[in-house]
Amino acid sequence: MQRRALPLVCASLLAARLQPAAAAPAVLRVLAWPGYAEPEVVQAFEQQHGAHVELTLIDTDEALWQKLSQREGADFDVLALNTVELRRAQQAGLLRALEPARIPALGRQLPRFQRRSSIPGLELKQGGRTELYGVPYTYAEMGLIYDRRRLPEAPTSINVLWEPRWRGKVLAYNGGSHNFTLAAQTLGLPAPFRLQAGDWPRAVERLIALRRNVLGFYSQPEESVRLFQRHGAALMFANYGTQQLQLLRQAGANVGYAIPREGALAWLDCWALTRQCRETALAHAWIDHVLGDQASQLLVQRQGLANTVSESIGSPGAAKLVWLEPVEDVARRETLWARIRSGDRAERVLSP
Structure with missing residues (x-):
């Protein structure tokens, strides 16, 4: 019996069904701060790798930690976080080690960022080998911003914030963790991130003296600019560094910008992979991509931040940067700082 031929339309439909469906593009889930993955940077990556970037932005460390710890990081492949949070995430088992061979652009980084063992938190020794967990991307040193009209010469010491002649003309950052480190630094304490029992009274007294000298405290860069101009400030401890300088x-x-001789506290944001990263090859490719010229230059031009592949104008040099480390007790620092800000005396600040 002769088989009848299928109509042309039916045959075409059948053939289409038998063809394998076109694979959907891979999705890379990125968790980052504003300005770290600009639209043109994302677009260039997507075109080059035939992938889709799903970008989630955060604006505080608390928000970052909440998203990272939710479902043990299963919602993201790659993220940007500072070295303090990097170590916290390591200890919580939320990150996986990187494969440096998959990131050729590491060789483009400035020498001080290639000396990864000198930056706390980037590497971790496990089973007799050293593994890389974070790739430096951008940073800002916490220097001093000053009004050039009142200070013709750049201040040379962080102690200028305490000088009586600037009483009521100083802006400071509203944060206990950084401020206790700053106080310890001015006191010459050997471990500013790990205060000992006998260090607390001196640090508290030092911060009370700072409170008496300031006109106000700020939390965000934009807020600091408004306060600086509205109240005619002469000096500011720049928690956000050159980002605030650019805004002002x-x-x-x-205004001018100075790095004190004691050295400047500095935060360093790095790229890392989550432990449950689904797109490992693509995540490594992303890190390699954002170490390129396009993303690195946009950090400087749009955000006023430094990158790790080229020297910024007026770069302070590695010897004068003190990278942030985890502190001994965040909760205690913040509690005592709240008491200091409210005007309590030293004995009341330190009372249980």
Whole structure:
């Protein structure tokens, strides 16, 4: 019996069903801060790798930690976090080790960032070998911003914030963790991130003295610019470094920037892989991509931040940067700072 031929339309439909469906593009889930993955950077990556980037932005360490710890990081492949949070995530088992051979751009980084053992938190020794967990991406040193009209010469010491002649003309950051480290630094304590029992009274007294000298405290960069201009500040401890400097200059302020001789506290944000990363090859490719010229230059131009592949104008040099480390007791620092800000005397600040 002769088999009848299928109509052309039916045959075409059948053939289409038998063809394998086109594979959907891989999705890379990125968790980052604003400005770390600009639209054109994402677009270039997607075009080069035929993938889709699903970008989630955060604006505080608390928000970052909440998203990372939820479902043990299963919602993300790659993220940007500072060295303190990097170590916290390591200890919680939320990260996986990187494969440096998959990131050729590591060789483009400045020498001080290639000396990874000198930056706490980037590497971890396990089973007799050293594994890399974080790739430096951007940083900012916490220097001093000053009004050039009142200070013709750049201040040379962090102690200028305490000088009586600037009483009521100083802006400081509203954060207990950093401020206790700053106080310890001015006191010459050997371990500013790990205060000992006998260090607390001296640090508290030092911060009470700072409170008496300041006109106000700020939390965000934009807020600091408004306060600086509205109240005619002469000096500011720049928790956000050159980012604040750029904002002030854009607002028309005649300000300078200085790194004190004691060294500047500095935060360093790094790229890392989550333990449950689904797209390992793509995640390594992302880190390699953002170490390129496009993303690195946009960090400087748009965010006023430094990158790790080229020297920024006026870069302080590695010897004067003190990378942030985990502190001995965040909760205690913040509790005592709240008491200091409220105007309590030293004995009341330190009372149980």
